[in-house]
Amino acid sequence: MPKIVDxxxxxxxxxxxxxxxxxxxxxxxxxxxxIAAEAGYTHGAIARYFPTKESLLTASFVRLHVQANxxxxxxxxxxxxxxxxxxxxxEILPFxxxxxxxxxxxxxFWDHASQDTRVTQIHRENNQRWRDQFRRFLVEAREDGELAxxxxxxxxxxxxxxRNAGWQMVxxxxxxxxxxxxxxxxxxALLAELRGRDR
Numbered sequence: 001m002p003k004i005v006d007x008x009x010x011x012x013x014x015x016x017x018x019x020x021x022x023x024x025x026x027x028x029x030x031x032x033x034x035i036a037a038e039a040g041y042t043h044g045a046i047a048r049y050f051p052t053k054e055s056l057l058t059a060s061f062v063r064l065h066v067q068a069n070x071x072x073x074x075x076x077x078x079x080x081x082x083x084x085x086x087x088x089x090x091e092i093l094p095f096x097x098x099x100x101x102x103x104x105x106x107x108x109f110w111d112h113a114s115q116d117t118r119v120t121q122i123h124r125e126n127n128q129r130w131r132d133q134f135r136r137f138l139v140e141a142r143e144d145g146e147l148a149x150x151x152x153x154x155x156x157x158x159x160x161x162x163r164n165a166g167w168q169m170v171x172x173x174x175x176x177x178x179x180x181x182x183x184x185x186x187x188x189a190l191l192a193e194l195r196g197r198d199r
Contacts, residue, residue, distance in 0.1 A: 007049075010041075010045075010049065011049050011050075011059065012063060013039055014035065014039050014041070014046055014049055014050060014056070014059070015056070015059040015060050015062075015063040016039075016060075016063060017035055017038035017039035018030070018035050018038075018050075018056040018057070018059065018060040019060045019063065019064060019102070019105055020038055021034045021035055021038050022057065022060060022104060022105045022108060023098075023101035023102060023104050023105060024101070026104060026108070027053070027057055027104075027105075027108035030053055030056070030057075031053075032046055032047065032053070035056060054112055054116070054119075057105070057108055057109055057112055058109065058112070058119055058122060060105050060109070061105060061106065061109035061122075061123075062122065062126070064102055064105060064106070065126045068091050068092060069129075071091045072087070072088050072091045072092075072133075075087040075088070075090070075091055076088055076137075080137065080140040080144070081137060081140040081141035081143075081144045081146055081147075082137065082141045082146050082147070082191060082194060082195065084137045084140070085134065085137040085138065085141070085160070085191075085194075086187065086191060088130075088133060088134070088137070089160070089164060089187055089190075090187070092130070092164045093164060093167050093183050093187065094167055094168055094171040094178070094183065095180050095183060095184075096180065099171060100171040100172060100175060100178065103168040103169075103171045103172045104172050106168050107168060107169060107172055107173075109123070110123070127161070130161065131157050131161055134156075134157045134160045134161065135153060135157050138151075138153045138156050138157065138160075138194075139153060141194070146195060147194055147195070147196075148193075148194060148195055148196025148197075149196070150196065151194055151196070156194060159190070160190065163186065163190055167183055167186065171183075
C-alpha cells in the first residue's frame, strides 16, 4: 500500500527548516541544499513545494505568524484591555534567545515584501489582523477606564505596531541596544504612556 503523504505537514516541516537556516545563516546565504539537509529531504522534494528561495522565505514568515497567533490566543484567553495587549506584545517582541533569530526572518521578509506586490499583500493581511487585535484591546481599555483620556486609539494602534516592529529591527541590527531587559523597559514605558502615568 503506498505511503500517504500529508502535504500540509510536509510544507510546514520545510518552512520550519527554512526558519532555522535563515535564523542561523541569514537569508542571503540560504541555499536549497541547506534547507534539504535541515529538513531531511532531497533537493527535488523541497523544490516540489517551494521552487524559489523567496517562496521559502514567505512560507517561513507565514509559519512564524501562525505560531505567534496560536501563542497569542492562549495567552490572552480570559484577559482584556491593557493586560491582553501586554500579553500579545510579549508574544510578538523578540524576547529570549529565539526572538532575535526569528526577527532575522521577519526583516528579510519585509525586504522581500517591499519589492513584490503579491508578497506585500500577504504581509498587509497578517499585519492588519494584529492591528485589529490591538484596536480591540485598546477599546476595551477605554471601556474599563484604564486608558488615559488623551489617548487617540487610531494613533495608539500605529504606535503599538511601530514599537513592536522597531524592536524586531533593533534586536537584529543593533543587538547591544536590545536584550530582554531593554525590551521589557520599552514595553512598560509604552503601557505607562497608554495609562497616562509616569514610569
